[in-house]
Amino acid sequence: xxxxxxxxxxxxxxxxxxxxxxxxxxxxxxxxxxxxxxxxxxxxxxxxxxxxxxxxxxxxxxxxxxxx
Numbered sequence: 484x485x486x487x488x489x490x491x492x493x494x495x496x497x498x499x500x501x502x503x504x505x506x507x508x509x510x511x512x513x514x515x516x517x518x519x520x521x522x523x524x525x526x527x528x529x530x531x532x533x534x535x536x537x538x539x540x541x542x543x544x545x546x547x548x549x550x551x
Contacts, residue, residue, distance in 0.1 A: 487513045499534055507533045 491510050494502060507530055514529065515521045521529055 495533070495536060499536070502534060504530070 487510065490506075491514065494506050494510060511526060511529060511533075
């Protein structure tokens, strides 16, 4: 699990133009499994959110993400 968390943080920490669709598709099932809110959303919306978000606050226990 820690490995996937690291992948997600690394992915969202990248500047949006550097994120690849393949990377997003790889972490998408894990994100949906971990978040009740994401489970109800269509993958298209989550994909768009991943492309247009940035990390604004990162601590050991939580991460804040802002939509650009």
